[in-house]
Amino acid sequence: MKLAKRVASLTPSATLAITAKAKELKAAGYDVIGLGAGEPDFNTPQHIMDAAVQAMNEGHTKYTPSGGLAGLKTEIVKKFERDQGLRYEPSEIIVCVGAKHALYTLFQVILDEGDEVVIPTPYWVSYPEQVKLAGGVPVYVEGLEENEFKITPEQLKSVITDRTKAVIINSPSNPTGMIYTEEELRALGEICLEHDVFIVSDEIYEKLVYDGHRHVSIAQLSPELKAQTVIINGLSKSHSMTGWRIGYAAGNKEIIRAMTDLASHSTSNPTSIAQYAAIAAYSGPQEPVEQMRQAFEQRLNIIYEKLIQIPGFTCVKPQGAFYLFPNARQAAAMAGYHHVDEFVTALLEEAKVALVPGSGFGAPDNVRLSYATSLDVLETAMERIQQFMEQRVNRV
Numbered sequence: 001m002k003l004a005k006r007v008a009s010l011t012p013s014a015t016l017a018i019t020a021k022a023k024e025l026k027a028a029g030y031d032v033i034g035l036g037a038g039e040p041d042f043n044t045p046q047h048i049m050d051a052a053v054q055a056m057n058e059g060h061t062k063y064t065p066s067g068g069l070a071g072l073k074t075e076i077v078k079k080f081e082r083d084q085g086l087r088y089e090p091s092e093i094i095v096c097v098g099a100k101h102a103l104y105t106l107f108q109v110i111l112d113e114g115d116e117v118v119i120p121t122p123y124w125v126s127y128p129e130q131v132k133l134a135g136g137v138p139v140y141v142e143g144l145e146e147n148e149f150k151i152t153p154e155q156l157k158s159v160i161t162d163r164t165k166a167v168i169i170n171s172p173s174n175p176t177g178m179i180y181t182e183e184e185l186r187a188l189g190e191i192c193l194e195h196d197v198f199i200v201s202d203e204i205y206e207k208l209v210y211d212g213h214r215h216v217s218i219a220q221l222s223p224e225l226k227a228q229t230v231i232i233n234g235l236s237k238s239h240s241m242t243g244w245r246i247g248y249a250a251g252n253k254e255i256i257r258a259m260t261d262l263a264s265h266s267t268s269n270p271t272s273i274a275q276y277a278a279i280a281a282y283s284g285p286q287e288p289v290e291q292m293r294q295a296f297e298q299r300l301n302i303i304y305e306k307l308i309q310i311p312g313f314t315c316v317k318p319q320g321a322f323y324l325f326p327n328a329r330q331a332a333a334m335a336g337y338h339h340v341d342e343f344v345t346a347l348l349e350e351a352k353v354a355l356v357p358g359s360g361f362g363a364p365d366n367v368r369l370s371y372a373t374s375l376d377v378l379e380t381a382m383e384r385i386q387q388f389m390e391q392r393v394n395r396v
Contacts, residue, residue, distance in 0.1 A: 004309070006133055013125050013360070018344075022354035025176055033381045034354040035369045038174065042295075045180075046275075048239065051280030052273050066264035066284070067256070068095025068248070069275045075282040080138035083206075084220045088250050089336040090332035094259045098269050099204050099234035100126060101249030102259075105135040105266075111165060112199060118159055118167040120151045123323065124174045124202070128362075131357040136165070140362060143328060144236060148316055149176040153187040153222075160191070163317055166198035166202040169218060172205040173363045176325045176369040177318025179209060185218040190227045192349055207238035207289055209320040210297040213266040214284050230255060237321075238289055239281045258284050296322050299371045306382040307369070322372045323359070329365040335392035340365055351388040353381050 011121055022034040043049075055061075067073075073090040080086040091140030095103040103126070111117070113135040117126050139159050143149035154169065157355045171180040180188070192199050199218055206215040221230040234247030249259060257283065263269070307324060312331025315324055332343035344357045344367055370376055375378040 001238055009132060011125075011360075012063050015312060017360075018348070018354050021165045021348060025348070025352065028354055031375075032348070032352045032354060033377055033384065035371075035373065035378075036354050036383055037159050037370055037372065038323075039137075039372060040237065040240040040292060040296075040375045042240045042243070042292050044240050045284075047284045048241070048277045048281045051284075052277040055273050058285055060274070060276055062272060064269045064272050064275060066267075066269050067260035068093070068270060069272075069279070072275050072279050072282075075279050076250070079110075079282050083123065084217050086217065086220050086226065086250075088090065089253070092256055093189065093248060093250050094256050094263065095270050096203075096244040096250045096259075096263065097233050097235065097247070097267050099153065100248040101201070101267065102232050102234070103200070103202070103286060104133070104257070105259045105262055106200065106232070107131055107136060108262055109255060110134075111136040111303060114163060115165040116161060116163045116253050117165060118156065118197075119362075120149075120168065120170075122149060122173070122175050122242050122358065122366065123168070123360055123362050125360050127168055131304035135164070137221075138347045139164070140169060143176070143178075145169075145316060148178045149173065149325070150178055150184060151188075153191050156188055156282070157195075157230045160195050160197065163194065164197050166200050166204065167192060168200045170202040172209060172215065172318075172320025174205065175356075175358070175363075177321040177323050178315070180317045181292055182221065185216060186221055189218050189228075191222060192228060193319050199225070199229075200232065201229050202232045204232065204234055205321040206233065208296055208322060210276050210293075210300055211319065213319040215320065227252065235281050238286075238303050240279065241274075241277070244268055244277055246274050246278045274302050295370065299375055300324075302375060303371050303378045303382065310382070310386050311393065322370060324369040324371065325361075325363070325366050326360075326369070327365050328367045331389060335389060336395070340367060343367075346392075347385065347388060351384040352387075353384050356374075 025032045073093045111134040116137045116139045117131045141151045219226040228252035236242040308358040312334045313326045315326035332340045335345040341357045356368040
């Protein structure tokens with residue numbers, strides 16, 4: 001059967017591919033350490049799970065409004081005001097089947113054929129594919145390693161054309177963990193306002209910031225920027241609810257209405273039980289969120305120091321999320337490989353450590369390493385990589 005053109009050019013998710021390969025080796029009996037998955041290793045907090053059970057027992061197992069429960073929208077509105085001083089009406093919020101679905105739906109309703117979306121590199125793997133599925137054209141701008149992988153106003157301005165519809169800002173970033181400062185966001189925002197470009201602000205890692213850094217939403221910097229911005233967020237990373245699939249978008253009422261109309265013909269609604277769990281997540285105690293953040297911060301500070309001691313690896317220290325994104329080009333060369341992708345494959349097959357090649361994020365010299373696993377496992381992984389490098393260098 002001939003497939004539709006819209007899917008012919010899709011690139012499979014690099015993160016899911018490496019995770020699948022690692023699971024395949026595990027199933028064959030190998031002791032594989034997987035550092036590819038982008039989800040917390042903690043279980044969902046108990047009070048959230050209890051709320052889901054209560055919702056089921058009370059019969060909340062039916063369809064909900066396509067844009068989400070009114071009660072959940074109310075909690076999201078409160079969250080924005082509490083955390084960022086942003087005021088939204090419930091009509092400016094849509095609850096989706098995860099933040100990924102919120103992004104997909106947004107691009108479907110704002111892009112026409114040939115519209116351009118500026119995507120800073122390194123990027124989350126699904127941004128370009130979702131833009132292409134909506135008929136848009138990804139326009140890449142390289143966030144240089146010496147600038148902490150962040151783009152500058154000059155870079156942004158240089159790629160804007162009369163076809164530019166939106167720019168994506170992901171802060172804290174997946175895969176780099178870097179955070180844009182308030183000053184940097186203001187400068188980028190001025191360019192967007194000057195050229196009437198939408199801002200898609202992916203803030204899914206907002207709660208995971210470390211070493212005194214803080215997250216700032218570009219939407220909170222001025223009423224004009226708020227009006228120009230659609231915020232994407234969710235509970236997957238902050239509350240360890242990846243499998244519950246609850247995300248949301250906040251922004252222009254007309255855009256949100258269009259997204260809701262589209263959702264009514266695709267998903268009908270997010271899972272009812274998961275929405276009641278999300279209400280409890282935002283209305284209940286937030287101590288578990290902080291406990292997870294502290295655990296990630298401890299891991300980062302320990303594992304980062306171990307990683308940069310391994311020959312051939314250099315790494316800008318992340319400020320948020322739960323990834324390291326080291327440059328492994330020299331390590332690959334020292335180990336006898338021409339490309340980092342080959343190096344990553346050898347690490348998995350020989351050292352039984354699964355990293356994600358940076359090529360899937362638009363940065364072929366790098367690898368992504370998730371520290372969303374126990375410290376003992378992470379330290380063992382560092383030892384295996386160290387031993388692999390020593391053996392390969394001696395062999396070469």
